[in-house]
Amino acid sequence: MAYINVPEGVPGIRSLVLFRPETGKPLYQLAQVLLREDSPLTPAERELIAAHVSSRNNCRFCMESHAAAARCLYGTDKQIVDDVLNAPSRADLSPKMRALLHIAGKVQLSGKQVTPEDIAAAREQGASDREIHDTVLIAAAFCMFNRYVDGLASWTPTDPAVYEEMGLRMAKGYVLPKQTT
Amino acid sequence: MSYIPLEQHLPGITGLLEYRKDSGAPIRELTQILLRGESTLTAGERELIATVVSSRNECRFCTAAHTAAANILLENTDTVEAVKQDIDTAPVSDKLKTLLHIAALVQISGKAVTAEAITAAKQAGATDREIHDTVLIAALFCLYNRYVDGLATMTPTDPAFYEGLGQRLKQHGYNRLPQGYDHLKTKDNTLKSI
Numbered sequence: 001m002a003y004i005n006v007p008e009g010v011p012g013i014r015s016l017v018l019f020r021p022e023t024g025k026p027l028y029q030l031a032q033v034l035l036r037e038d039s040p041l042t043p044a045e046r047e048l049i050a051a052h053v054s055s056r057n058n059c060r061f062c063m064e065s066h067a068a069a070a071r072c073l074y075g076t077d078k079q080i081v082d083d084v085l086n087a088p089s090r091a092d093l094s095p096k097m098r099a100l101l102h103i104a105g106k107v108q109l110s111g112k113q114v115t116p117e118d119i120a121a122a123r124e125q126g127a128s129d130r131e132i133h134d135t136v137l138i139a140a141a142f143c144m145f146n147r148y149v150d151g152l153a154s155w156t157p158t159d160p161a162v163y164e165e166m167g168l169r170m171a172k173g174y175v176l177p178k179q180t181t
Numbered sequence: 182m183s184y185i186p187l188e189q190h191l192p193g194i195t196g197l198l199e200y201r202k203d204s205g206a207p208i209r210e211l212t213q214i215l216l217r218g219e220s221t222l223t224a225g226e227r228e229l230i231a232t233v234v235s236s237r238n239e240c241r242f243c244t245a246a247h248t249a250a251a252n253i254l255l256e257n258t259d260t261v262e263a264v265k266q267d268i269d270t271a272p273v274s275d276k277l278k279t280l281l282h283i284a285a286l287v288q289i290s291g292k293a294v295t296a297e298a299i300t301a302a303k304q305a306g307a308t309d310r311e312i313h314d315t316v317l318i319a320a321l322f323c324l325y326n327r328y329v330d331g332l333a334t335m336t337p338t339d340p341a342f343y344e345g346l347g348q349r350l351k352q353h354g355y356n357r358l359p360q361g362y363d364h365l366k367t368k369d370n371t372l373k374s375i
Contacts, residue, residue, distance in 0.1 A: 003299045004309035020313055023214055026207035033204050058292055103331075111330025112239060119184045129185040130201075133332065137197075137204060140327035147320035150291025151283075152313065 003153045007179070011155045011162070012061040014177045016148060024176050027145075032174040034141055039134050043171075044073035045097060048084060049104045049138045055085050056108045059146035061156040066142075068167025096125040100135045107139035184332045190366045190373070192335040192342075193242035197328055199362060208324075212355040215318050222311055225254035226277055229264050230284045230318045236265045237288045240326035242336045249347025276305040280315045287319035337372050345374030 006015035017024025035046045047070035054062035067085060071078040083091035084101065093101070099122035106113040114136070122132055157163070187196035198205030216227045228251035235243035244265075251261045263271035268281045279302035286293040294316070302312055337343070352375075365373045 003294070003296070004313055016313070020310070020317075022218070023211060023314075023317060026211040026214070029207040030204065030211070033207065037203065057290065107327050107331045110238065111327040111332075114184070114331045114333070116184070116333075133185050133197075133201060136331040137201075137328055140324045140331060143327055144320040144324035147287050147291035147323055148317055151287045151294045151316040151320060152291075153294070153296075 001153070002155060006152075006154065009155075010177075011157050011166075012065065012149050013145065013154065015154050016152060018177060018179055021176065021179075027148075028174045028176040030141060031145075034134065034138050036173050040128055040131050041100075041134055042073070044070055044077075045100075046134070046138055047073055047170075048081060048097075049101065049135060050142050051081065052084055052101055053104055053108045053139045053142040054146050056105060057143065057146040057150075059142075059150050061149050061154070062142065062146050064160075064163040065166045065170060068163040069170035070167075072167045072171035094125075096122065096127050096131075099125045100127060100131060103132065103135050104139035107136055108143060111140070183334045187332075187334065188362070189370060191362055192337050192372060193246065194325060194329050194334070195362065196334060197332065198357070202357075205357070209355050209357055211321060215314060215321065217354040220310075220314060221308065222277075222280075222314065223254070225251055226273075226280075227314075227318060228254055229261065229273070229277070230281065230315055231322050232261055233264055233268070233281055234284055234288045234319045234322040235326055237285060238323065238326035238330075240330050242329050242334065243322065243326050245336075245340075245343040246346050246350070249343040250350040253347045253351050274305075276302070276307050276311075279305045280307060280311060283312065283315050284319035287316055288323060291320070339372070342372050342374050349375045 002015060004019065006019045010018060017027060035050065036043055039046065047066050051063055051066040051070050054066055067081050070081045074080055080091055080093065084093070103114055103118050103122060106118055119132060185200070187200055191199055198209060216231065217224055220227065228247050232244060232247040232251055235247055248261050252258045260272055264273065264281060268278055268285065283294060283298050283302060286298055299312060367373060
């Protein structure tokens with residue numbers, strides 16, 4: 001049971017934005033801009049950052065749903081997603097992406113944890129200003145989304161099929177859910 | 182030095198929101214709704230939530246900026262300082278104490294918010310909307326604090342800068358200034374906040 005009176009049977013953040021659509025609109029817009037619109041990182045790479053941070057925050061709803069979206073977007077390379085979440089040393093990542101995920105992991109702990117050395121390491125692997133910026137902001141945004149979803153105890157489905165379907169929908173983009181009456 | 186090149190005359194969050202305006206716009210809109218939009222919590226009370234979270238995240242820029250805004254809106258400086266030291270003994274209502282406790286738990290983790298903390302807020306008269314907004318404001322400042330410090334943005338040390346910024350936040354809220362921020366550029370690279 002969620003801590004506040006959100007619509008029954010609606011999972012995670014979807015139930016929260018139906019409770020308060022006014023704040024839901026910029027929240028969905030932020031997800032769409034950061035994860036789908038203009039960036040030197042691919043949508044798959046950005047979903048991977050989102051899933052990685054959500055996993056470290058123990059937010060099962062966000063981790064499962066963004067991992068599902070990342071698997072859809074990686075296509076035949078989808079093993080990367082499960083490797084990053086379960087056995088990062090084995091994951092077939094570019095050195096640049098590995099350095100950016102390291103920065104995202106630092107952001108998950110605290111902004112202050114990100115060191116000049118972390119940034120220099122990413123730059124040595126070819127990361128641009130915009131890639132570093134987008135990585136930090138995506139990681140910071142999921143520190144918000146994860147806290148919103150779990151801080152109000154929104155419903156977390158346990159059936160993997162639910163997340164698979166969610167991933168297919170999310171791969172196409174983030175659209176504010178509408179109340180069905 | 183910030184980790185990415187930002188406008189020299191825009192310290193803290195402002196330089197970041199100007200660096201990438203398409204992500205800045207929804208962040209600004211969300212903040213304006215949560216901290217200044219229609220609510221049964223006063224703007225001053227909502228700034229206290231922002232300050233407590235920023236202070237616990239040790240984000241100096243956000244703490245100083247929202248302390249200044251709260252001081253102006255609450256028309257005193259004692260309340261913010263007391264809340265930062267100890268929520269339980271601060272001169273605020275019992276309901277606000279329970280909400281500030283929830284915000285402090287959100288700062289740690291979403292999972293740290295207990296059913297007991299929510300029950301205490303409801304018993305003190307907090308509505309679902311107030312609880313919702315408290316959690317989302319606290320979560321939003323966990324974004325802001327990480328964004329500002331994760332890219333090592335410049336943090337001014339002159340208290341006058343934050344007093345000016347507090348005035349700007351009272352007058353204009355969190356919307357982008359209609360004229361932009363070029364008027365804050367100075368010839369000698371000193372910082373202006375309004």
